[in-house]
Amino acid sequence: MRAVQVSEYVKGPLDLKVTEVPTPTPAADKYLIEIHSAGTNFFDILQIQGKYQHQPPLPWVGGAEFAGTITALPTSSSTTPKFKVGDRVFGATQGAYATHILAPEQALLPVPNGWSFEDAAGLFVTAPTSYGGLVQRAGVKSGDWVLVHAAAGGVGLAAVQVAKAMGATVIATAGTQRKRDIAREFGADFVIDYRDSKWPELVKKLCKENRKGNGTAGVDIVYDPVGMIDASLKCVAWNARLLVIGFAAGKIEKVALNRVLLKNVSIVGLHWGQYARFETPTVGEVWKGIFDLVAQGKFRGTAFKDESFVGLESVPKALAALGERETWGKVVVNVTGNEKAKSKL
Numbered sequence: 001m002r003a004v005q006v007s008e009y010v011k012g013p014l015d016l017k018v019t020e021v022p023t024p025t026p027a028a029d030k031y032l033i034e035i036h037s038a039g040t041n042f043f044d045i046l047q048i049q050g051k052y053q054h055q056p057p058l059p060w061v062g063g064a065e066f067a068g069t070i071t072a073l074p075t076s077s078s079t080t081p082k083f084k085v086g087d088r089v090f091g092a093t094q095g096a097y098a099t100h101i102l103a104p105e106q107a108l109l110p111v112p113n114g115w116s117f118e119d120a121a122g123l124f125v126t127a128p129t130s131y132g133g134l135v136q137r138a139g140v141k142s143g144d145w146v147l148v149h150a151a152a153g154g155v156g157l158a159a160v161q162v163a164k165a166m167g168a169t170v171i172a173t174a175g176t177q178r179k180r181d182i183a184r185e186f187g188a189d190f191v192i193d194y195r196d197s198k199w200p201e202l203v204k205k206l207c208k209e210n211r212k213g214n215g216t217a218g219v220d221i222v223y224d225p226v227g228m229i230d231a232s233l234k235c236v237a238w239n240a241r242l243l244v245i246g247f248a249a250g251k252i253e254k255v256a257l258n259r260v261l262l263k264n265v266s267i268v269g270l271h272w273g274q275y276a277r278f279e280t281p282t283v284g285e286v287w288k289g290i291f292d293l294v295a296q297g298k299f300r301g302t303a304f305k306d307e308s309f310v311g312l313e314s315v316p317k318a319l320a321a322l323g324e325r326e327t328w329g330k331v332v333v334n335v336t337g338n339e340k341a342k343s344k345l
């Protein structure tokens, strides 16, 4: 098979090469999948440079998220396999920048009806992070006001959609006009440029003008994948919940806790990847919730559409674009060709 194999750490994505490596043989406890599309993540860039928390022994194939077709079942399994040959699946495990991959059943889900491989390849990480954060951790409900930071990013666009589906009003922040337009396209009610240092004042103004009671002071929930909890505490209502999702700005914040007390608010973390280990039943509940929203037409794919990345040779360019903060939604590489043009089953 062909794959973006890392035999030594590289300086950056543009140093990556596509090589011929042996196709994995069907395994006892894993499905063999032909990959059609692969999702990119910022941690892929860290991993190829040797800077990520999970570094397999060299050599290894880069990439984590994918969507494709099952070509072989586990060769020996104590239970009946959930999927059959030909099923369309998406999932995440090491080695997605390749034409084939082996994956265990718990790392796979069925591609939703009507979805392209391209859109499904970006679903496995972002959707449950945002649903788990907003629904399970922050208890979002109809009538809430939710501030979503970096709303045009991968987890951000998922958060905008989940919050809207739950009946909330969404204020979205993003750094460029194009990204703010995208956040609106995905349902945000208000958009704010958070490169303007006065953005907390703008959030407060919107709440004052459009809300009643305690809500005039600010939002009920903050969804923060950037590292903006401290500034966000300036524009929250009594009893607000602030979700610590990530640190895309590269700095781990220190927060003035007096505001947490004075405003009677909660700062809540979420580590989605660890739910499979510590809270398995919630994983199923979250995915059921997401598939219900998809079936109701309230959650759609967020694949970046301003540029196409076709073939494994485009992985370096796709990762470079992601790293330069030029993109929105999920940057997806269509490994087998133009998945957008293919029929949606």
Ligand SMILES: NC(=O)c1ccc[n+]([C@@H]2O[C@H](COP(=O)([O-])OP(=O)(O)OC[C@H]3O[C@@H](n4cnc5c(N)ncnc54)[C@H](OP(=O)(O)O)[C@@H]3O)[C@@H](O)[C@H]2O)c1
Pocket: 042, 125, 126, 129, 150, 151, 152, 153, 154, 155, 156, 173, 174, 175, 176, 179, 225, 226, 244, 245, 246, 247, 248, 249, 250, 270, 271, 272, 273, 322, 325, 327, 328, 329
């Ligand atoms: N807690 C969890 O379980 C979990 C799960 C998944 C992801 N995450 C984390 O969530 C964060 C966002 O993930 P994502 O997939 O949405 O990433 P993404 O698609 O790359 O989006 C990140 C956004 O952050 C904003 N940003 C602000 N400062 C930035 C900077 N200095 N460099 C780059 N981007 C910056 C950018 O929006 P603007 O240009 O509009 O500012 C960008 O669109 C990451 O830190 C990731 O590790 C956490």
